[in-house]
Amino acid sequence: MKKPTFSSVTDVPCTCNCMACYVDNPNIPVVYDDQDKNYFIDHTGVDGTRVLVLLYHCFFCGGVIFTDVPSISSPRMGE
Numbered sequence: 001m002k003k004p005t006f007s008s009v010t011d012v013p014c015t016c017n018c019m020a021c022y023v024d025n026p027n028i029p030v031v032y033d034d035q036d037k038n039y040f041i042d043h044t045g046v047d048g049t050r051v052l053v054l055l056y057h058c059f060f061c062g063g064v065i066f067t068d069v070p071s072i073s074s075p076r077m078g079e
């Protein structure tokens with residue numbers, strides 16, 4: 001597996017399944033896009049702006065959490 005970003009330190013996949021547990025917990029702002037097969041942090045800022053931050057690595061084990069998105073050369077923050 002290729003590293004998902006230029007700054008990733010591993011290409012080892014996540015096998016702990018913790019991200020799915022986070023999605024099931026309404027107190028944790030992690031969502032899953034079933035169509036694109038990606039996990040995001042879903043946050044609404046103090047000004048009401050909704051921000052989705054694509055996650056590349058599992059919070060718990062640090063493994064890569066997706067395989068369908070091609071590698072990118074820089075973060076896409078703000079898109």
Ligand SMILES: [Zn+2]
Binds near residue numbers: 058059
């Ligand atoms: Zn994991």
